[in-house]
Amino acid sequence: MQICVIGTGYVGLVTGVCMADLGNNVTCVDIDKAKIDGLKKGVVPIYEPGLKDLLKRNKKRLKFTTSIKDGISKAAIVFIAVGTPPTKTGEADLTYIKSVAKTIGKNMNGYKIIVDKSTVPVGVGDLVESIIEDNSKGKYDFDVASCPEFLREGSAIYDFMNPDRVVIGAKRKEAAQKIAEIFKPLNTKIIISDIRSAELIKHASNTFLAMKISFINEIANICERVGADVEVVANGMGLDKRIGKLFLNAGAGFGGSCFPKDVEALRSMARNEDYEPLILNAVMDVNKQQRKIVINKIKQMLGTIEGRQIGILGLAFKPNTDDIREAVSVDIIRALLDKGCRIKAFDPVAAKRVKKIFSQVQYVKDEYAAAENAECLVVLTEWNEFKEMDLKKIKKAMKKPGIVDARNIYDPKKIKKLGFEYAGIGRN
Ligand code: NAD
Numbered sequence: 001m002q003i004c005v006i007g008t009g010y011v012g013l014v015t016g017v018c019m020a021d022l023g024n025n026v027t028c029v030d031i032d033k034a035k036i037d038g039l040k041k042g043v044v045p046i047y048e049p050g051l052k053d054l055l056k057r058n059k060k061r062l063k064f065t066t067s068i069k070d071g072i073s074k075a076a077i078v079f080i081a082v083g084t085p086p087t088k089t090g091e092a093d094l095t096y097i098k099s100v101a102k103t104i105g106k107n108m109n110g111y112k113i114i115v116d117k118s119t120v121p122v123g124v125g126d127l128v129e130s131i132i133e134d135n136s137k138g139k140y141d142f143d144v145a146s147c148p149e150f151l152r153e154g155s156a157i158y159d160f161m162n163p164d165r166v167v168i169g170a171k172r173k174e175a176a177q178k179i180a181e182i183f184k185p186l187n188t189k190i191i192i193s194d195i196r197s198a199e200l201i202k203h204a205s206n207t208f209l210a211m212k213i214s215f216i217n218e219i220a221n222i223c224e225r226v227g228a229d230v231e232v233v234a235n236g237m238g239l240d241k242r243i244g245k246l247f248l249n250a251g252a253g254f255g256g257s258c259f260p261k262d263v264e265a266l267r268s269m270a271r272n273e274d275y276e277p278l279i280l281n282a283v284m285d286v287n288k289q290q291r292k293i294v295i296n297k298i299k300q301m302l303g304t305i306e307g308r309q310i311g312i313l314g315l316a317f318k319p320n321t322d323d324i325r326e327a328v329s330v331d332i333i334r335a336l337l338d339k340g341c342r343i344k345a346f347d348p349v350a351a352k353r354v355k356k357i358f359s360q361v362q363y364v365k366d367e368y369a370a371a372e373n374a375e376c377l378v379v380l381t382e383w384n385e386f387k388e389m390d391l392k393k394i395k396k397a398m399k400k401p402g403i404v405d406a407r408n409i410y411d412p413k414k415i416k417k418l419g420f421e422y423a424g425i426g427r428n
Pocket of ligand 1: 008009011012035082084096100151152258
């Protein structure tokens with residue numbers, strides 16, 4: 001099939017490359033010329049395990065361009081995968097989606113199916129349809145569909161190739177079936193629905209996962225007060241099939257480009273319809289509170305926080321990605337710098353992005369350098385290498401051996417035995 005993917009970010013690039021791997025000819029479009037120039041030479045602009053190799057393997061079926069007109073000219077199906085970042089009021093910013101729809105409309109040259117892969121508020125399918133209709137002056141027949149993406153950064157290729165389900169929302173069954181053909185080789189459940197339900201499935205799914213995280217964090221905070229251990233509690237809960245083990249890790253809260261923005265966007269959607277979403281409010285409130293709890297734990301460990309030397313382990317919003325959008329690390333570092341702390345930080349891949357925000361932080365080459373002279377070491381991302389590091393060497397490097405484990409990656413008993421002061425989340 002001839003496919004065009006507009007937007008070559010985390011979702012668009014993975015989608016384009018994976019669809020090429022499934023045997024399709026894919027043209028990837030982005031307005032970022034530097035990105036496209038790099039991609040033409042095989043340079044992948046993001047850190048995503050396996051992506052570079054897959055791109056190389058499929059280079060004959062992949063084209064890169066900055067022109068939507070060229071990208072869509074031969075395409076039967078056009079995927080929109082541009083960003084939908086939050087506005088100041090929490091609604092999704094539709095500037096990029098609208099601009100792409102307008103350009104598609106102006107450059108239509110025959111029947112096409114336009115599929116929205118970006119996460120968008122309910123009703124955007126209709127909006128895209130009307131923008132294309134207006135700008136193509138009704139000259140061509142087309143369908144608009146929604147096919148929300150559920151991949152996770154860090155395991156994006158695996159997730160794309162092994163989805164739990166593919167959701168396709170369309171007005172016409174034939175259009176949905178044509179899109180479904182692309183996903184047939186994946187041997188997964190394909191849910192065909194109306195566009196609005198498909199758009200809401202994405203928001204409801206992400207919000208549910210965010211809710212699980214805030215829920216277990218609330219339980220963690222109760223654990224600390226009643227003398228229970230949240231890791232034991234979460235394990236006991238998670239074995240119940242009705243609850244499930246995933247997303248029950250207590251810690252510093254969720255970040256990233258999806259959960260906070262998608263919960264906010266759903267909140268805005270509800271409020272626009274005069275419905276106050278009480279659970280969603282609590283999900284966000286608890287999440288905000290968790291960051292303050294981490295700062296308080298550092299304070300408690302050190303007595304006073306002003307002017308202290310702190311080591312930070314982990315800057316990415318989660319392991320196996322260099323994405324720092326809405327990362328806990330950014331909020332924690334800002335709060336520590338405000339108190340005059342000196343910070344040495346290490347992340348295996350995300351430091352260069354945080355450097356653009358905080359030039360006064362010292363970005364070091366490994367976990368041991370981050371611990372050098374530190375009075376407290378704070379774990380903010382659960383990278384595997386932090387789980388495996390030589391804690392005796394860490395202790396030697398520190399001025400005062402104390403760890404605030406904001407991702408609960410260590411066994412409190414073992415770590416205390418090594419002579420560390422330890423504070424996890426919900427671990428009494
Ligand atoms: P991103 O910011 O990494 O990428 C968006 C890309 O779109 C950028 O490269 C940008 O230059 C490009 N772009 C913007 N305007 C354009 C235009 N007019 N023409 C061509 N290209 C244009 O975003 P992302 O993380 O890939 O997210 C894309 C969408 O997918 C969002 O709605 C997001 O919520 C959703 N989503 C993201 C993830 C994730 O893990 N990142 C997962 C599922 C869904």
